[in-house]
Amino acid sequence: MSFSYYGELCTEVYDLTKKVGQSIGGDIEYYRERLKNCNGPILEAMVGSGRVIIPLLESGLNVDGVDYSPEMLASCRQKCEERGLKPNLYESNLKELSLTNKYEAIIIPAGSFLLIEKRDESIEVLKRLYEHLLPGGRLMLELFLPDNKFETDGKFEGTTAFNLPNGDIITMEGKLVEVDLFNQYKVSYLKYEKWRKGKRIQSELQRFAARWYGIVEFKMVLESIGFSDIVVSADFDYGKQPTNSKQTYAYEAVRK
Numbered sequence: 001m002s003f004s005y006y007g008e009l010c011t012e013v014y015d016l017t018k019k020v021g022q023s024i025g026g027d028i029e030y031y032r033e034r035l036k037n038c039n040g041p042i043l044e045a046m047v048g049s050g051r052v053i054i055p056l057l058e059s060g061l062n063v064d065g066v067d068y069s070p071e072m073l074a075s076c077r078q079k080c081e082e083r084g085l086k087p088n089l090y091e092s093n094l095k096e097l098s099l100t101n102k103y104e105a106i107i108i109p110a111g112s113f114l115l116i117e118k119r120d121e122s123i124e125v126l127k128r129l130y131e132h133l134l135p136g137g138r139l140m141l142e143l144f145l146p147d148n149k150f151e152t153d154g155k156f157e158g159t160t161a162f163n164l165p166n167g168d169i170i171t172m173e174g175k176l177v178e179v180d181l182f183n184q185y186k187v188s189y190l191k192y193e194k195w196r197k198g199k200r201i202q203s204e205l206q207r208f209a210a211r212w213y214g215i216v217e218f219k220m221v222l223e224s225i226g227f228s229d230i231v232v233s234a235d236f237d238y239g240k241q242p243t244n245s246k247q248t249y250a251y252e253a254v255r256k
Contacts, residue, residue, distance in 0.1 A: 006069035009192035009204040013162050013170055014049055015075055018110075021055045025248055027109050028055055030236035031140065034252070035061055040104030040134060045094055046112040049075035057085050064088040064101065094125040102134045108141035111248070117185060117209035126225045133255040139227065142236075142250040145212055146186065157188060169195045174208075185211040215242055215249055227253035 004010065023029060031052065035042060038061060044053045047065030049072050056063050057080070064087055067073050073089050080087060090099060094116070106129050116122040129139055157174035164170065171193050178187040187209045194202040213221065219230050233250045234242040242249055 003207045004204050005206070006072050007192075007204050007206070008071050009170055009194055009202060010190075010206055011049060011069070011071040011075050012164065012194075013172060013192065014072070016162050016164065018048070018051045020050050020079055022051055024110060026236040027142065028052055030238075030250065031107055031109065032056060032059055032061075034140065034238065035105055035107075038062075038104045040137075041101055043099075043101070043103045043106045043132065045097075045106055045108045045129065046115070047076060047089070048072050048110075048112070050079045052107075052109045053087065054079060054083065054085065057087060058083070064090065064099075064103075066090040066092050066094070066097065066099070068093050094128060095121050097125075097128040097132065099132060101132070103132055103137055104134055105138045105140060106133060107139075111142055111144050113141050114143060114210050114212060115208075117187075117211055119183075119211065122211065123221070123225070126221070130225050130227065130255055135255060137255045139222075139253045139255070140251065142248050143213055143218060144248050145245045146210070147246075167196070168201075171195065184213065185209060218249075218251065222251065222253045226256055228256050229254040 021028065035056065042061055042063045044063055044065045047053050047067045053063050053065050053076065065076060068091065070091055073091055077089055116125055133139065157176055159171055159173045162170045162172070173191045174188050176186065176188045187207065190206040190208050192204040192206070193200050215232060219232060222230055230251065230253045231239060232242060234240045234247045236248065236250055
């Protein structure tokens with residue numbers, strides 16, 4: 001079985017566990033407040049299936065979305081259509097992003113930026129996002145650190161079952177296969193299986209990698225790209241200084 005990238009079963013689980021408008025730690029409220037004075041277009045990168053973009057659209061903001069997963073985009077598009085919303089939704093790898101629009105703000109909620117596994121690719125993505133901002137435009141994203149328990153390779157992470165509205169069940173089994181503290185990333189394998197009346201009808205395997213950054217380190221990365229006026233806020237409280245490793249760190253940086 002080959003690896004998928006946010007495929008059909010993963011998207012079904014995502015839709016079930018990250019519903020439209022479901023705030024994670026106050027992130028939707030934070031982005032809505034920080035973006036409320038935007039007159040120009042906004043881009044949500046790694047838009048997923050619409051958890052954040054839809055409430056922002058419903059609040060009157062002009063937001064486009066981009067994602068690499070066609071399954072996620074299809075789900076997002078369907079939800080938008082059901083609500084009478086018609087945002088521009090683009091399928092693209094962020095390191096190859098080339099849109100005609102320039103944006104007043106670009107957001108990447110939910111720590112999704114950490115899913116860019118390779119450091120050189122993450123730098124290229126930041127450069128692309130910088131190029132897609134209007135002068136004075138803002139990049140907004142949040143990061144977090146892994147927990148303090150660095151498991152050894154091969155650590156079993158457990159199995160979770162998700163009950164779908166039609167009676168089907170999706171099981172998700174996770175196994176941590178690699179942790180590299182020096183290079184700041186870890187890799188898990190996730191196996192999704194869909195069951196109907198006791199029979200397995202579909203399977204999907206996902207390689208799930210996550211990279212992390214130190215608070216000051218990422219600020220320096222942004223500065224190296226050309227961003228300025230960088231503000232780091234703890235737990236979606238604008239301007240609140242981070243004090244511990246369990247917090248979420250929201251970055252806001254301006255294109256010169």
